[in-house]
Amino acid sequence: xxxxxxxxxxxxxxxxxxxLWITIGLYIIATSVDAFxxxxxTWRFIQYVIIYPSIFLMxxxxxxxxxxxxxxxxxxxxxxxxxxxxxxIIILTLYEKPTLIFLLIFPVMISLxxxxxxxxxxxxxTGILSxxxxxxxxxxxxxxxxxxxxxxxIAVILGISLxxxxxxxxxxxxxxxxxxxxxxxxxxxxxxxxxxxxTRMDPVTELYNHRSFHEYLETLxxxxxxxxxxxxxxxxxxxxxxxVNDTYGHQMGDLVIVEVAKQIKxxxxxxxxxxxxxxxxxxxxxIGLSTExxxxxxxxIRMGISHVCxxxxxxxxxxxxxxxxxxxxxxxxxxxxNGADTSLYIAKKSGENKVVMNSVERAPVGMx
Numbered sequence: 303x304x305x306x307x308x309x310x311x312x313x314x315x316x317x318x319x320x321x322l323w324i325t326i327g328l329y330i331i332a333t334s335v336d337a338f339x340x341x342x343x344t345w346r347f348i349q350y351v352i353i354y355p356s357i358f359l360m361x362x363x364x365x366x367x368x369x370x371x372x373x374x375x376x377x378x379x380x381x382x383x384x385x386x387x388x389x390x391i392i393i394l395t396l397y398e399k400p401t402l403i404f405l406l407i408f409p410v411m412i413s414l415x416x417x418x419x420x421x422x423x424x425x426x427x428t429g430i431l432s433x434x435x436x437x438x439x440x441x442x443x444x445x446x447x448x449x450x451x452x453x454x455x456i457a458v459i460l461g462i463s464l465x466x467x468x469x470x471x472x473x474x475x476x477x478x479x480x481x482x483x484x485x486x487x488x489x490x491x492x493x494x495x496x497x498x499x500x501t502r503m504d505p506v507t508e509l510y511n512h513r514s515f516h517e518y519l520e521t522l523x524x525x526x527x528x529x530x531x532x533x534x535x536x537x538x539x540x541x542x543x544x545x546v547n548d549t550y551g552h553q554m555g556d557l558v559i560v561e562v563a564k565q566i567k568x569x570x571x572x573x574x575x576x577x578x579x580x581x582x583x584x585x586x587x588x589i590g591l592s593t594e595x596x597x598x599x600x601x602x603i604r605m606g607i608s609h610v611c612x613x614x615x616x617x618x619x620x621x622x623x624x625x626x627x628x629x630x631x632x633x634x635x636x637x638x639x640n641g642a643d644t645s646l647y648i649a650k651k652s653g654e655n656k657v658v659m660n661s662v663e664r665a666p667v668g669m670x
């Protein structure tokens with residue numbers, strides 16, 4: 303976080319320094335043009351208004367550039383000090399222009415960019431101190447500035463500092479309120495996601511639930527080109543599950559369900575969606591695989607489950623029967639599901655622990 307703050311501060315200081323370079327360039331251009339119209343000695347004007355001030359300004363800017371590269375902390379304070387020096391050089395050079403004393407306001411205004419109360423106080427103090435030193439140490443400035451000019455300058459710096467301080471406090475308050483509101487919204491959003499998850503996920507297996515299965519299937523069937531996407535569904539049912547519950551208890555039955563779900567999930571790819579439809583029944587929806595590829599995947603799931611050894615079952619293995627159905631032209635959700643369910647029934651009646659694919663190649667006319 304400190305590194306990010308430093309990068310942000312350094313970037314801001316860089317932009318302000320670029321603006322200062324432009325300001326100095328404008329000063330040099332303006333005074334150079336003025337040299338053609340001055341009533342003073344031209345060479346003396348060039349020396350004391352253009353050359354010498356430009357040298358001091360360049361030296362100040364050079365020091366600020368070095369500090370930006372070398373100093374890792376409080377660079378903003380050095381910047382405010384540097385701006386005061388730049389303003390002081392211009393005020394001392396163009397001492398016949400009393401209004402230039404208000405250049406000392408700029409460091410105070412620039413401190414607003416950093417939103418730091420201490421920096422604002424520092425800018426106010428250094429601005430007033432610069433004005434006092436200029437007024438006390440420069441006879442030329444004092445000869446063109448009245449006491450009222452000096453007092454007004456201090457009053458303006460203090461007034462603007464107070465105004466900026468109030469603005470900063472108000473902005474911080476608004477930022478805190480916005481942050482609080484954002485956090486509350488994030489919390490509510492997170493709660494909504496959790497609630498939505500609870501309504502769509504089976505808490506025991508962490509698979510999608512029966513409701514999600516039917517909603518997802520309905521969504522897929524609304525796609526105009528769904529017949530071209532090779533959609534298959536598989537219905538899986540744990541064999542002799544009632545016997546497991548009766549023999550080893552419902553707690554062991556839950557462990558069997560969790561283990562079966564774990565095996566199913568281990569075979570899922572990006573285009574597979576697994577569901578627990580209720581009790582010991584599961585479902586898989588796949589898009590993209592051919593019938594042969596999906597049949598092979600489901601067969602691997604069946605074999606993977608049958609190879610699981612649970613010591614609590616005293617050597618008895620867990621098996622599943624699986625019925626498959628491919629979406630055929632003209633087939634609706636009910637017929638698709640019933641086809642897979644019929645295949646499951648055949649698998650159960652023909653010995654269990656097997657996969658049966660519905661052999662119907664076209665949906666019956668008039669049925670959906």
